[in-house]
Amino acid sequence: MASKPKATRSSTRTKTATQTADPPAPSRTTRAVSRLAAAPAKKTTARKPLVNRNTSPDAKPSDRNATPKPAAVSKPAYKPVSTLSVDFSPDSDREPIKAFLRIRPRLDDSDASYEPYLEPLTDTSVRMTDPSSSTTHSRLSTINPSSIYTFSHVFPPETSQSDFFSNTTLPLVRDVLEGQNGLLFTYGVTNSGKTYTIQGGSSEGSAGILPRTLDVIFNSIEGLHGDGKYRPVRLQGIELASESDEPTSIRLPSKNSAPALADVLEDEPSSSTSSTDTDPTVLKLDRNYEYTIWLSYAEVYNEKVYDLFGSLESGPPNSVPSGIPRSTSAFLNMPLPSNKAPPLLLTRKALTVKPCPASDGDGDMASAGKYVAGLRQVRVKSAAEAKELLRVGQLHRRVFGTLANSQSSRSHALVTIKVLRVHRGERNDPTCIQTARLTLVDLAGSERTKHTHTSGERLREAGNINKSLMVLGQCMETLRVNQRALARSLQQGVRPGTQLDTRDVKRTLALVPFRHSKLTEILMDYFVSEGSGGKAVMIVNVNPYDTGFDENVHVMKFAALAREVATTPAQAVSRIPPSPTKSRVPSGPRARPSAPHRRKVTISLGGPGRKVSEAHLEVLEEDEEIDDGEETSVEDEEPINPLVNALFDEVEELRMQLYDAHLRCALIEAETREEVMIEMEERMRSMEDMFTRRLMRVMEHNEEKMDAKLDMIQRSRVLNRVAGPRSDYSGSVADSVESDAVGPLRMSDVGEGEFDDRTSSVAGRDADYESNDSEAYSISDSDARDRTPSPLAGKGKPAPKRQSTLRPNQRGPAKVLESDSGDDDMYVDETETEDEVETASPDEDDDDDEEEEISDFESEDADEDEIQNSTESESSETTPARPITKGKAVAAKIAPADIPLATAQVKRAPQPASRGRGSTRSSRAIAELEQELDSLSLGGRDSTVIIPNKKARAEAASAAGPGAEYIPQKGEVDVAKKKKR
Numbered sequence: 009m010a011s012k013p014k015a016t017r018s019s020t021r022t023k024t025a026t027q028t029a030d031p032p033a034p035s036r037t038t039r040a041v042s043r044l045a046a047a048p049a050k051k052t053t054a055r056k057p058l059v060n061r062n063t064s065p066d067a068k069p070s071d072r073n074a075t076p077k078p079a080a081v082s083k084p085a086y087k088p089v090s091t092l093s094v095d096f097s098p099d100s101d102r103e104p105i106k107a108f109l110r111i112r113p114r115l116d117d118s119d120a121s122y123e124p125y126l127e128p129l130t131d132t133s134v135r136m137t138d139p140s141s142s143t144t145h146s147r148l149s150t151i152n153p154s155s156i157y158t159f160s161h162v163f164p165p166e167t168s169q170s171d172f173f174s175n176t177t178l179p180l181v182r183d184v185l186e187g188q189n190g191l192l193f194t195y196g197v198t199n200s201g202k203t204y205t206i207q208g209g210s211s212e213g214s215a216g217i218l219p220r221t222l223d224v225i226f227n228s229i230e231g232l233h234g235d236g237k238y239r240p241v242r243l244q245g246i247e248l249a250s251e252s253d254e255p256t257s258i259r260l261p262s263k264n265s266a267p268a269l270a271d272v273l274e275d276e277p278s279s280s281t282s283s284t285d286t287d288p289t290v291l292k293l294d295r296n297y298e299y300t301i302w303l304s305y306a307e308v309y310n311e312k313v314y315d316l317f318g319s320l321e322s323g324p325p326n327s328v329p330s331g332i333p334r335s336t337s338a339f340l341n342m343p344l345p346s347n348k349a350p351p352l353l354l355t356r357k358a359l360t361v362k363p364c365p366a367s368d369g370d371g372d373m374a375s376a377g378k379y380v381a382g383l384r385q386v387r388v389k390s391a392a393e394a395k396e397l398l399r400v401g402q403l404h405r406r407v408f409g410t411l412a413n414s415q416s417s418r419s420h421a422l423v424t425i426k427v428l429r430v431h432r433g434e435r436n437d438p439t440c441i442q443t444a445r446l447t448l449v450d451l452a453g454s455e456r457t458k459h460t461h462t463s464g465e466r467l468r469e470a471g472n473i474n475k476s477l478m479v480l481g482q483c484m485e486t487l488r489v490n491q492r493a494l495a496r497s498l499q500q501g502v503r504p505g506t507q508l509d510t511r512d513v514k515r516t517l518a519l520v521p522f523r524h525s526k527l528t529e530i531l532m533d534y535f536v537s538e539g540s541g542g543k544a545v546m547i548v549n550v551n552p553y554d555t556g557f558d559e560n561v562h563v564m565k566f567a568a569l570a571r572e573v574a575t576t577p578a579q580a581v582s583r584i585p586p587s588p589t590k591s592r593v594p595s596g597p598r599a600r601p602s603a604p605h606r607r608k609v610t611i612s613l614g615g616p617g618r619k620v621s622e623a624h625l626e627v628l629e630e631d632e633e634i635d636d637g638e639e640t641s642v643e644d645e646e647p648i649n650p651l652v653n654a655l656f657d658e659v660e661e662l663r664m665q666l667y668d669a670h671l672r673c674a675l676i677e678a679e680t681r682e683e684v685m686i687e688m689e690e691r692m693r694s695m696e697d698m699f700t701r702r703l704m705r706v707m708e709h710n711e712e713k714m715d716a717k718l719d720m721i722q723r724s725r726v727l728n729r730v731a732g733p734r735s736d737y738s739g740s741v742a743d744s745v746e747s748d749a750v751g752p753l754r755m756s757d758v759g760e761g762e763f764d765d766r767t768s769s770v771a772g773r774d775a776d777y778e779s780n781d782s783e784a785y786s787i788s789d790s791d792a793r794d795r796t797p798s799p800l801a802g803k804g805k806p807a808p809k810r811q812s813t814l815r816p817n818q819r820g821p822a823k824v825l826e827s828d829s830g831d832d833d834m835y836v837d838e839t840e841t842e843d844e845v846e847t848a849s850p851d852e853d854d855d856d857d858e859e860e861e862i863s864d865f866e867s868e869d870a871d872e873d874e875i876q877n878s879t880e881s882e883s884s885e886t887t888p889a890r891p892i893t894k895g896k897a898v899a900a901k902i903a904p905a906d907i908p909l910a911t912a913q914v915k916r917a918p919q920p921a922s923r924g925r926g927s928t929r930s931s932r933a934i935a936e937l938e939q940e941l942d943s944l945s946l947g948g949r950d951s952t953v954i955i956p957n958k959k960a961r962a963e964a965a966s967a968a969g970p971g972a973e974y975i976p977q978k979g980e981v982d983v984a985k986k987k988k989r
């Protein structure tokens with residue numbers, strides 16, 4: 009950590025004390041100044057700083073530099089989180105911003121559908137995992153889907169409000185009571201629990217940080233109240249107080265009066281806690297001091313600052329607002345106008361943010377901050393009074409939130425508690441009064457425009473919220489860089505032989521862009537003032553069930569950045585207003601205020617059991633006044649660099665464009681996905697149609713084939729009759745031909761199940777056969793054909809045309825051979841030409857597919873494997889030179905010798921003309937067939953007949969004679985039985 013340049017406080021005190029000796033000159037703060045002038049003359053000799061005086065025996069806790077002591081809490085009303093170590097050590101040097109993470113609990117059923125994407129790992133770290141990264145959805149975002157983030161402490165969802173307050177805010181409360189400034193702000197997306205953390209809920213024990221802070225302050229200063237003679241002005245200044253500083257006029261409307269806006273709005277679920285829900289913690293304080301507590305409540309909305317205590321005014325339309333804050337209850341007590349009455353005009357005027365005069369600070373370590381000119385500071389004497397006042401302020405905020413149709417807090421709310429502390433022995437010396445302030449900021453939700461689907465007014469609002477948060481982040485970043493640069497320079501400076509002038513280093517530091525947003529302008533004092541800075545605490549609220557994962561990642565990154573920024577906690581001593589003897593300079597060029605923003609709003613009154621009516625309101629938001637040069641000295645006036653301003657505007661513009669681009673990308677992605685999906689669906693549909701058509705074609709084609717074969721059978725029978733009485737043997741020949749007729753269908757059938765079932769009975773299975781046959785056919789064939797051929801299949805080599813042949817001249821098991829379809833010596837029966845061609849060549853690929861499929865079945869069926877192996881070995885024995893492919897092996901398996909193979913083309917060996925019975929061609933053909941079947945060992949016990957389909961049977965029956973019925977013969981194979989797969 010960088011060590012601070014040696015600027016001793018005693019020297020600066022001397023200097024400032026001398027300054028206060030100057031007679032106050034007239035200024036705009038004339039009232040206070042004149043009163044001050046009327047005050048008894050003071051000795052203005054240099055004093056020892058009050059902060060080092062410990063004249064009281066019980067003054068020890070006030071000396072922060074003495075001994076690091078644990079919190080002097082007399083009645084600990086909380087159970088501290090066990091592992092949390094709140095840093096109570098005295099540190100007068102820079103101190104990094106503390107960042108606490110608070111995880112919101114699961115609230116209702118709406119959260120139940122989400123799994124939390126944030127998982128606490130330790131007391132100080134959490135892991136965030138993008139819930140969408142597990143899905144197939146591709147992320148447009150460049151955000152890492154899973155990251156670990158570290159905090160000063162992580163508070164799990166079950167942390168009570170009391171614990172949370174004690175461990176995050178209580179140290180700041182003690183600091184402010186001991187004269188040190190503090191800042192606490194909540195940061196997070198909408199609905200993450202920021203307001204709950206600051207203000208609290210409605211249930212008992214759910215009071216938030218703000219009411220508890222007030223409780224502890226007033227508990228602790230019990231009996232130590234000051235007389236309120238002086239009041240705070242600006243950041244660190246004081247002046248004589250007036251009676252109007254007390255909130256005597258704050259009264260909410262009674263319930264009996266006509267409905268006022270407050271009534272209407274109070275019907276809304278209130279976040280304010282009950283008066284009995286108080287924090288009993290008491291801090292032990294130096295009892296030689298007197299304390300007075302002052303409260304202010306400002307709102308930054310649409311880059312304008314409004315006073316929630318005093319800037320609301322009411323009046324008839326076109327009334328000119330006086331600019332002087334009236335009673336804060338005036339507006340809320342106004343009865344709402346009826347339907348026909350002219351609309352109630354609500355006017356509120358934006359306040360100007362002005363640089364603090366150097367004299368407000370402490371000499372060299374003057375406050376570099378800015379203050380809200382005209383912000384009303386009200387003295388409060390009890391916690392109850394303070395809470396009531398804040399409730400009015402919250403109502404004011406809600407009025408405009410409601411009238412602006414805001415769904416959630418779209419403004420930043422800043423409550424500042426000022427503590428004036430003076431030593432009892434010095435109570436009449438304004439130079440000895442210490443002013444310390446604690447600012448609690450409830451920032452607006454940090455979500456981006458694209459998630460809220462905002463437009464118009466909401467867009468402007470969101471843009472301004474984003475702008476102030478963006479500028480806050482940029483300020484943090486610049487501060488971090490500057491502080492590192494400064495630390496490096498200081499390290500180099502302490503090397504022997506080198507000299508360092510920190511002013512030179514500071515000149516090289518980047519300009520922190522505080523002035524580019526109202527929020528940062530107001531808060532800048534906490535970050536940059538050497539003399540009046542303070543500790544800063546950031547509370548990061550996260551709702552782990554929120555869908556805005558990316559937004560929460562930004563929040564986490566912001567917290568990580570903030571933790572690297574250091575502030576300068578130091579005792580702050582107030583100054584009386586300076587003598588404005590310095591030359592006034594005209595204000596630099598400033599943007600002209602835009603036209604007042606007018607909104608017309610209608611509020612519906614009534615509800616269940618009440619008469620419903622409407623009230624018309626008109627809301628006028630006026631811009632702040634142009635700086636009239638008040639209290640602006642040469643030192644205060646910072647040069648406004650138009651280029652920097654323009655660059656900021658451009659950054660903001662680009663940021664909005666980036667969001668827009670992200671949004672469009674997401675939309676385009678969604679649309680593209682949709683289009684691709686539709687296209688795929690169409691393709692699938694067209695493929696389905698195509699395959700259905702092919703299937704139908706194939707079925708028709710095979711039907712034709714079957715008919716042709718049946719014709720052939722018919723002819724052969726006729727011829728047989730002509731040739732002579734049919735022998736049993738020739739009958740079986742005819743039957744085998746019949747089986748051949750249905751053969752092409754049965755390739756897969758046999759492979760799948762028929763082979764197993766070939767010994768089954770055929771009787772009484774006609775119907776089954778019919779249906780299963782066609783089904784099996786369509787399945788096997790369509791499966792084989794419907795496969796979309798891979799573009800790489802068979803690439804680079806011609807599709808081999810092969811066919812299996814059975815050598816008819818061999819007795820015993822059939823041998824499966826491969827031969828080119830172009831073999832000339834192949835015997836082709838005229839009647840079978842078409843079938844042969846169909847079987848052998850056109851769908852060679854399909855056949856291969858079919859064979860592959862069969863081989864797939866093989867792997868599933870162990871029994872079949874055995875058969876295959878045996879068949880393969882047989883085949884390899886007979887055809888050793890030609891390795892049998894897998895598909896062919898299957899063919900071999902399913903074509904044992906006793907079954908006529910459908911796809912096997914019967915190759916005839918040259919026949920001796922020894923048969924010679926009959927001289928006609930037909931008898932020769934029959935003889936050939938007989939011989940062929942003889943060579944296949946068909947007949948007898950082993951002969952297998954495959955029953956043709958119904959049509960074939962009918963034809964066979966009709967051929968046999970009228971009234972004849974086809975009766976399957978014993979031993980005929982029931983081909984219809986198929987294994988279901």
Ligand SMILES: Nc1ncnc2c1ncn2[C@@H]1O[C@H](COP(=O)(O)OP(=O)(O)OP(=O)(O)O)[C@@H](O)[C@H]1O
Nearest residue numbers: 112113197198199200201202203204416417452453
């Ligand atoms: N720790 C908690 N325990 C119980 N309820 C909580 C807690 N934190 C938040 N809630 C509830 O969650 C809801 C949203 O919280 P809250 O209004 O504080 O969110 P927010 O961040 O302030 O939102 P916005 O930015 O819109 O104002 C409220 O109903 C509040 O009561």
